[in-house]
Amino acid sequence: MRVALLVNPAARAGAHTGAATHAAERLRAHGVQTSILSGGSAAESSALLRTAIEVGVDAVVVAGGDGTVNLAIQEVAGTGVPLGIVPSGTGNDFAATLGLRELDVTAAADAIAGGVTRAIDLARVTRADGSTRYFGSVLASGFDSKVNDRANAMRWPRGGSRYNIAILVEFLTLAGIPYEVELELADGTREHVVGDLVMATVGNGRTYGGGIPICPDADPADGLLDLVLVRPAGRLRLLRLLPRVYRGTHAGVPEVAMRRVRSVRLSSPGVTAYADGDPIGALPLRVDVVPGALTIFTPAG
Structure with a gap:
């Protein structure tokens, strides 16, 4: 399995805590090919992730909080590419809803390596300008x-x-x-x-x-x-x-x-x-x- 792991160093408190490095090491120990993506801005992070999906990764992983997860959701929604979350941000509400404990990096990485997935809903916002x-x-x-x-x-x-x-x-x-x-x-x-x-x-x-x-x-x-x-x-x-x-x-x-x-x-x-x-x-x-x-x-x- 080839994984793109997104980390946002500009996040208010999260991914620079070392969670991304720990998660990458754990995934590699399971034999998962893991490439870390780190953009200097939200737009750059999105562009890096979009390119990785186009090139052909098997999964996307986010190390961070709700904001960074939200960036990834925009790119993987509707593609069938599975998303893994390593909850390590200021707010980790989406991860908590999915049963992932905050800062339990090992368990999150093990869940990704285990390969068990399920489909969930998303909410789509339409603004006044149609975006x-x-x-x-x-x-x-x-x-x-x-x-x-x-x-x-x-x-x-x-x-x-x-x-x-x-x-x-x-x-x-x-x-x-x-x-x-x-x-x-x-x-x-x-x-x-x-x-x-x-x-x-x-x-x-x-x-x-x-x-x-x-x-x-x-x-x-x-x-x-x-x-x-x-x-x-x-x-x-x-x-x-x-x-x-x-x-x-x-x-x-x-x-x-x-x-x-x-x-x-x-x-x-x-x-x-x-x-x-x-x-x-x-x-x-x-x-x-x-x-x-x-x-x-x-x-x-």
């Missing part, structure tokens, strides 16, 4: 995208605790945002929601922000996306909601609506959405599920 992009875990808009704005601007602390601090700071100025949401349910029924929301979140995976289970029941292989809408309430009321979000038990809260959808269109003035932890575009955006679009390596058993 598209895939994501694997969660798209955030509203309060949680503002949290991402703040967390990404922070240089300290690293890891998931940045999101906790950003949540508390943004909470101080929390207010409802006017939204229009058009959605298609699993049975083809359409719904139209107009009004103020605190946030609108679309999940292919379960967690974001370093492990927050915003879509606790999401299954990346069920052919559907999980939509979470949170309506405004008093600040004290919403503050009580936060611990339930962290436990993934917020489904029963009156201000929270959850739907399983095939597609959803989100509109709101001045709101930028984030997906897999990075900005993906300003609303309005349409999000569709693409069943079985990605082949991934998975731990045996």
Whole structure:
């Protein structure tokens, strides 16, 4: 097996920790031919990976976090080329959804060498200009995208605790945002929601922000996306909601609506959405599920 291993040294905290080197050594010990690709920018990394796929690698591996994985997803989606993940970035939510433990490089490399794969869904975002992009875990808009704005601007602390601090700071100025949401349910029924929301979140995976289970029941292989809408309430009321979000038990809260959808269109003035932890575009955006679009390596058993 010939593998292209992508590492992004420009990532905020991740792949330069040595995970890529360790993973490459482990794969080679299994007899897997491994070439490390390292671009100086996202565009260069994508170009290197695209060339490797065109030349003919058997698999792509990413050592890094959600942002670097997202780069690889754009190139391998729909190709049948399997993707392996060595979770070693600031946020590893997509890997966690797939059952891969953060920084367990040996287990991740062994899963790739084992060759067991499965097909999972991706979400495809269509922007107002018609351009598209895939994501694997969660798209955030509203309060949680503002949290991402703040967390990404922070240089300290690293890891998931940045999101906790950003949540508390943004909470101080929390207010409802006017939204229009058009959605298609699993049975083809359409719904139209107009009004103020605190946030609108679309999940292919379960967690974001370093492990927050915003879509606790999401299954990346069920052919559907999980939509979470949170309506405004008093600040004290919403503050009580936060611990339930962290436990993934917020489904029963009156201000929270959850739907399983095939597609959803989100509109709101001045709101930028984030997906897999990075900005993906300003609303309005349409999000569709693409069943079985990605082949991934998975731990045996």
